[in-house]
Amino acid sequence: MSMRDRLRTMGLGAFGLLLVIVSWEVIGRNQLLGRTFPALSDVLATIVDPARRGLFQRALEATIGSALRGFVFGSIIGFAMAALGVIFPPLRAGLDRLAAVMHAVPLIALGPFLIVTLSREGTPTAIATLAVVFNVFVATSAGLRVGNPLHHDVLTVLGAGSWERFRRLELPGALPFIADGLKLAAPAAVIGAILGEWFGAPRGIGIVIVSSLQNYQIDLLWSAALLGAMLSLVAFGAFSVLERWVVGRFR
Amino acid sequence: MTAALGGARTFASRYWGVLGILAIWQVYVSTQNLNSIVVPSPTAVFADVLTEPGAYLPHVWSTTWVAFVGLCVGVTLGIAVAVLSWLSPLLSGIVTPPAMVFRSVPVVAMIPVIARLLGYDIRTVLAITVIISFFPSFVFTLSGLRDLPAGSADVFSVLGSSRLTYLRRLALPSAVPNLLVAIRLSAANCVLAALVAEFLMGTQGLGYLFVRTRSEMDMARSWGAALVATVLSVSAFVLAARLEQWGRERWR
Amino acid sequence: MLSPGAELSSESDKSADGSTDPSIEHDDISISTSPVLPHVDASEIGPANLSLSGVTKRFPLGRNDTVLALDDISLDIAPGEFVALLGPSGCGKSTVLRLLCGLEEPTGGDVRIRGCHPSELVADHRLGVAFQDHALLPWATVADNVALPFKVAGQPVDNDRVRSLLELVGIAEFAKARPKQLSGGMRQRVSIARALALRPEVLLLDEPFGALDAVTRRRMNLELQDIWSTDQITTVLVTHSVEEAVFLADRVVVMTGRPGRIQTIRTPGFERPRSPELLRSPEFHELVDELTIALDEEPA
Incomplete structure (x- = not known):
């Protein structure tokens, strides 16, 4: 060009x-x-309004915290499930179906259950975790399965054991896929956290959205929604940059 | 006999995870001695769905219908905007960056905004499903219109094809597999988004049944609605995946 | 293969009226700004002559750089002649073909077919082309692929013509099959049948057998000769196979690369139809050896 x-x-x-x-x-x-x-300028004015600063700050802290925790837990669980499927191939089919069904369970159905079994504070994290698990699991298992058979043979001929092969071949080969999965998982964690908050977390962007909806506070509703959208865009953007770097480095 | 055994083994190897979750659920409810108002046992939930399907059917129909119509409208709009962008590089240049931004916006979290805008009724539910399916269709169709069989663009040029013939006989058929990928990605999401929307403001549908029965403390029915909704969204995904596979066989 | 000519001669009068109607579907990809000549009923035209005079072609390379792909190519091809463009990969022979198709514009010099700009023949649907990528539509049947030129030209599909072409290239029983069910050789047959569908004035072939194995390729060469001899259509074949060029062509144009120039032109005067025995004759081998050496020579 x-x-x-x-x-x-x-x-x-x-x-x-x-x-x-x-x-x-x-x-x-x-x-x-x-x-x-409302006009964009009114929405922006609400966001920067000093009187609201405390509200937004607490809400953002809560939502970012839940999303981050969910992202970390979900990534670990998703990665572990995918690795399990590669190490014990007979488990693979069942894991695939489990992930698909977990993804298809409406999160609204889980909300009330999680509030009872975990806590109001823990529900956003739990739902964010679930949203992340699926993305990371699908991407990681796809990545771990693409291994080029030719490279596989070359390393075997060079006398590499299965751990060595995993470290030198399968894992680096899967990294671009994992990076892609993380990129999709990052906004999913934000949505999960916001949805989880709807079920009655003490604070968070989701709470601001629901309460301003019920109280007909239009500017506040749009401000909170815009902040939520920005949060997920920033998460997506940051991991897009990471993905681009990983793809450039490992492919 | 051996065939039945083999079948059972295949089933177990595919569904051990799902069955395991159900088992944990049942054991959890029995051992924790939980009040069934908090968490009903899976057997109670299954029993309610199987003995009183009539209580669920109108809501299943409503959710399915909204998700399906929304999917069709969203996909049609997506194709239309993609074709217009394909015809006009100027429009494509203007539309694509905002589309990329909007595509990454968490639509489900925006449901309250749309609800305030359109009202607390089925229009909002429909709008959500349309938005959910529009962006993937637009993005995938646009890339599909440019993903042509090797060399075919040159052949059409040399044959003296008009731009319209080129669109109709080459670009559009080439985009079909890509479009089906978009439908596969949106189908289950449409059902799930419809559920969330019904949950928040609906007057019908499984999401609404879930909230209403929960407030009436009919927990078996409420969890039954969630179970049926899960089956519905899995079915939507499986159907769309089948469609995609058929399309790939037929078009590639 | 069938006896050449038998099917086609009975067909030639049928489609005489169904040819180009200037009112239908004018090409808007056309690049030409020269006034369009009055459209002539194509069936009255025999094979066309082609001429390249002093053609140069530069491609942009990076920001302010260009590379000279073709340098002063001049070549006249008589109506009904079969010319092979022979050269190593990257010598610009495919660029010559793309210029003749109107897919590229020369940077300097002039490309004419029957005295017209190639885009005018394109607009009239008078060119037939087949590439190394068979470029068949995967969602359409073999018969529909061969019928494609009719549809693109906005003409009613002449099913008899399609059927006789499928018979000509020996795949009539696969009419309802789809391209992915065919072997590489059969796909190229479909591709050539498609190129011939509208009885083009010029047949342009870019390495049509380049992806085939040696045995299939030799068989396809024999069949191409039969197809060509049925209506002696002006044909330009781009190839890197010396044997293929010598076996098929009236004239072999040897090109060298960087920049692409015509190095020498040879005329294999072997009698037609040429049989597989020719491939084993000393005269054939002598010419093949000579051209192979010419190809190896470094340009001065």
Whole structure:
């Protein structure tokens, strides 16, 4: 792609994003979609409003904490399940189905159960964990299974044992897949945490969303939703960068 | 006899994980001596679903219908915008970056916003399922329109193809397998998103049945709704995966 | 294979009226700005002549750099002639073919088919082309793939023509099969049948047998000769196989690379139809050896 084409692509993309922002502002300002669609500037003003700073800060801390814990636990569990399937192949089919069914269980059904068995505070973390497990498990098992048979043979001929082979071949080969799984898991952890909060966590972005919905606080509702969306975008963006680096390094 | 045994063994090797979870659930309920208002046993839940299917069916129908219509509308819109973007590089350049941003927005977490916008009824549920299925369809169809069989673009050029013929006879058929991937990815998500939306504000559907029966302390029914919903979303996924496989055989 | 000519001669009068209608589906990929010549009823035209005069082609390479792919290529091809472009990979022979297809524009010089810009023949659906990638549509049957040019041209599909082409290339019983069910050789047969569907004035073949094994390739060469001799269509074959070029062509144009130039032109005057015995004759081998040596020579 030439320099001019690249500039053109960037210009068009920036124009597209600008168009979204301007239409949001215009629609909200003139209430074209009714009173429940606020202007972007009002939403942003609510976010930076000093009076609300404490509220948003506590909510963000809670949600980020749950999402992070869920991300770490979920990644460990998902990775362990995938490794188990590779080390004991007879378990593989059952693990695949278990992951698929766990993914298909409506999270709203788990919420009340988790609140009873864990706690109100633990539910967002637990749901974030579940959301992460599936993504990491699917990506890791796909990655561990792609191993190039030719490389496999080369290492075997060189006298590598199965651990050595896992370390030198299967794991590095799976890293790009794992990075891709983590990239999808990061926003999933944020959604999981927010959903989990709906069931009655003491604080969090999800709580702000639900309470402002019930109290008809439109600007607050949109601010919290925008913060949640930004959180998941940032998580996705950060892991996209990581993925790009891993793919460049290991492929 | 051996065939039955072999069948049972295959079943066990595939479903040991799911069966294990059910067993843990049953044992947990029995040993903890939990009140059935907190957690009903799996046997009680299965019994309720099997003895009173009539209580579930209208809600199954409602959720299925909303998810299906939403999926169809979202996919159709996705194809339409993808084709327009394909026809106009200018439009493609403008639309693609916002689409990428919106695609990573947690739609399910935005349900309350849409509910305030559209009202506490089925329109919101439908809108959610449309949004959920639109972005994958758009992104996958657009890349599919450009993922042509090797050399075929040159053949069409030399044969003197018009752009419309090129779209109809080459680009669109090439995009079919990709589109089916998008449908596979969205089908179960549509069901799950519909459930969340019904849970929050619906007046019908399995998500609504779940909340209502829970508030009535009918826990077996409430968990039954969750169980049926799980089966529904697994079925949606399996059906969509079958469709995708068929399409790959037929189009590639 | 069947006896060449038998099927086609009975067909040639049938589709005479179903040819190009200037009102249907004008090509908008066309690059030409020269005035379009009055469209002629294609059935009245015999095979076309081709000419390249002083053609150069540069490709952009990086930001401000270009690479000279073709340098001063001049070549005239008579109507009905079979010309092979022979050269090592990267010598620009495929670029010559892409220029003749109108897929590329020359940087300098002129490319003409029957005195027209290639894009005019493209717009009239008068070119037939087959590539090394068979480029068949995987979702369509063999018969539908061969019928594709009719559909692209907005003409009613001439099913008799499709059937006789499938017979000509020896795959009539696979008409309902899909490309992935066929072997590599059979796919190339379909690809060539498709190229011939609209009775093009020029047949352009880019390494059509490049991916085939030696035995299949030799058999396909015999069949291609039969196909060509049925209506003596002007044919340009791009190949890196010396044997294939010498066996099939009236003239063999040897090219050298970096930049692509015509090094020498030889005329294998063997009598037609050429039989497999020719492949074992000393005259054949002498010419093959001579051209092989010519290919190995470093350009001055």
